[in-house]
Amino acid sequence: MGDRSALLKDKHKKTAAIVILIVITVVLGFVCLFVGSSNMSLSECIYALFGNGSSAQIRIIRNIRIPRVLAAIIAGAGLSAAGLIMQTNLNNPMASPSTLGVSNAAVFGANLSIIAFAGGFLSTGNNLKNYTTGFNPYAASLMAFIFSTLSIILILGLCRLKSFRPGVVVLAGIAVGSLWTAATTILQFYATDVGLSAAVIWTFGDLGRATYKTDIIMALVIVAGIIFFMVMSWRFNALLSGEPAAKSLGVNVNRLRFVSMLLASLITAVCVSYLGMIGFVGIICPHVVKKLLGQDHRFTIPASVFAGSILLLLADTVSRSIGNGSALPVGAITSLLGAPFFLIIILFRKGDKA
């Protein structure tokens, strides 16, 4: 029974990895509060955090930076967990939170709102203030969410009729996604130049759009999703053995796939609707975690959650630091930061735990 201690050691190692990720998330979250374009010093930031300092400084910390940091933590966690679950569900390493075409639908919804109805959206760091602030700031997000939800219902409904076999779902996702993209292209063709640039800027991920209100809505959906995923950890583990084996272990595979893909897609829908496209978090983070910790969902789900938060926090901080006053699109930075790291992991840890 000498192997019991080895097993225990392995569990402890994985738990420790998760604890480390949590600590990094918290520390990084605080560090990110102190980085920004307003040239506040560290001490000013700390004072402002506790309500001392000029009202402008307090406002910057409390109303701009805290919601932004929270958005990075929440959306990073959600997108990463959603990506992991899609990969397991579809038995496909290329699967991502937007495999079902959710992001394309959200982009269409937002474009429709901005181009056709001159709907507003919250934005930072662009020259379209007159465009983006004059109308209901949540119009684009609302339309994005409505269309992405419609798309989820459409695609999961179609798959429910036929089957939830991974091949079918992935191909249906590609088809539906390309429909939305086509519609977006046509819409943009008829747009005015200002409308077009506003629409394109909306598409760039921007954590600066976050407010406490949007953070709370995102958190509700994402926390519910993550709790469900965690509870179903063993069932996802069984799914790794293939559908027939999972079924013969008593797992209702169709129901598990339906509910978890619905939740993963809803998570993606709220994130994209409020923050725009933030790519790659949902692919990179789960893969890095799986490379390092194996595939046991009891560990990979929490680890992916915090890895996602960390990547998005880092990316947002970098985008604010090098953007010279206006933040660079965070979606681009997640890839710029994540892709090289990802390549190193997949190329140089070969033969290690898969």
Next chain:
Amino acid sequence: MSLDIKDLSFRYSKRAPLVLDNVSFSLNKGEIGVVLGKNGSGKTTLFKNVLGLVKPTGGSISFDGKDLSKVSRRERAGYIAYVPQNVEFGALSVFDTVLMGRMPYFGLRSGKEDEEKTYSVLNEMGLTDLASRNVEELSGGERQKAAIARAFAQEPELMVFDEPTGNLDIANEQLILNEAKRIAGEKGIGILTSLHDLNQALAIGDRFFFLKNGKLLHSGGKDIISKELIKEVFDADVSIIDHEGKMIVVNC
């Protein structure tokens, strides 16, 4: 009787031909039943029906008198375990892979009891030393053993092995079949399996079911096996010789 199949018919879609045509047989607890037939004779489809992966087109499958179409997937998992032909697991430890077999009992979170059960199965299968290893790093034979261990952890009354020896060398093939036979015998678990090698089948089987084009042509003990039967089922000419009291099938 434990497993009882009555007039089982199956087709994959409405206009498709019958893949299983009025198949009826039964298998007692602790017996090893071997399904034999050419490729495409309906062996795998038969197993899919028994495992509940597909719904029978007609007829019934019952276990201890209980109609399996009326029990939940989880309850069925308590009766019947599956050892797939191509074993895949995902990167889990051997221990966790075998612990997975307890899922029909624990549902969401494993308990102490499930872990103890897992240790005892690992011990029986001689896998204790590999418990903390990543199951994906094991050899084909070891992985097959892990899959069988997972099935035993499920404490089923029947185990379905779909061509269990397909990916193994001769030494592993015999080792694994004998292990499975021994443990199943000790626990009174029935085994339903399919094997390509007739001599392997003769070595471990108690009852034989010969399928051809979805029909059950013959079933019974070793005594039914003859040159003529094999010619009828496989269209192959063989001789059967007696070697130290054992039947051996050889190609002509």
